[in-house]
Amino acid sequence: MSKSTTIAIDLAKSSFAVVALSSSGRELWRRTLRRKQLVALLSRQEQATVAMEACGSAHYWARCWRAMGHEVQLLPPQHVKGYLRGQKNDYNDALAIAEASLHGRVRPVRPKSVEQQDEQAFHGIRQSLGRERVRLSNQLRGLLMEYGIVIAKGCAALKREVPLMLEDAGNGLTPRFRMLLQRQYHRFLALEKELAWYDDQLKQQVNQDEVCVRLMEVPAVGPVVASAVKNWMGDGKQFKRGRDASAALGLVPRQHSTGGRQVLSGITKRGDNYLRSLIIHGARSVVARVDNKTDSLSRWVQRIKATRGYNKAAVALANKLIRILWVIVARGERYRPANTVTA
DSSP states (O other), X not given: OOTTSEEEEEOOSSEEEEEEEOTTSOEEEEXXXXXXHHHHHHHXXXXXXXXXXXXXXXXXXXXXXXXXXXXXXXXXHHHHGGGOXXXXXXXXXXXXXXXXXXXXXXXXXXXXXXXXXXXXXXXXXXXHHHHHHHHHHHHHXXXXXXXXXXXXXXXXXXXXXXXXXXXXXXXXXXXXXXXXXXXXXXXXXXXXXXXXXXXXXXXXXXXHOHHHHHHTTSTTOOHHHHHHHHHHHTTSTTOSSHHHHXXXXXXXXXXXXXXXXXOEEEEOOOSOHXXXXXXXHHHHHHHHTOTTOOSHHHHHHHHXXXXXXXXXXXXXXXXXXXXXXXXXXXXXXXXXXXXXXXX
């Protein structure tokens, strides 16, 4: 068996369907294996192309197979689905993966290193903590409203008002609810402290990373965006040009064209939802403050904002920002803003 042989694995927690195809697409063998059996089988095989869907645990297995000398392809599940024939079962899923790999038209996902997965876990936990803080603050605000007490939006107002309510004996709160409020407020403060630790760690990390320092020279890019972009993009070599990066992140128009008639609609929203939202929110902050600026980028944003509106200007800027960030990462360049244009 050689690299011309494709071994497709339908990943699962403990039971894996494995199919091997020759370079001509002829099925060589198929098996169902447990985790230890799968590792033992791949360790005995000659070098081959191992194809999997880019799903849970795929990056871990990709590193395992690469260490054994195999070539690894991680394929996006939404593109593999088009190769599925017959009814859905584990073997048919593995066959679809193998045929998608043999076809060669599906762009593979680059396997993540352990460091990239560490960074992904960091951002995932930080995002989860932020959502939990918002959920808890909204719950506290809603519960207090049931007692006729209204607090303005925002964590600062909550931290300012709740201690005063706990000390005010004449606000109509019962001892039982006062106890519940105090316990939930302590949970809220603990989340605030935990989030502050993650923010401090993030700032220290990006300030020590040369790539992140260069990324933060771009408008709308702070420590969070710089770290997330570097983790998502890696070295950027998987993209031939900046537009490929923006397309992978879902920042290009959705197309539905036929008969020579081109129809473009909103963005595709493919790829990493978390990073895309960060980039668009960063772009919004730039668009909101662009009116009195005279540099080339600001004047470009002003034209789009005037003709197409605020939201489309923010998305267009986000698209441009990803292209700029790709150049900085993939080519090792620095951000060079155009000279200010005098009125």
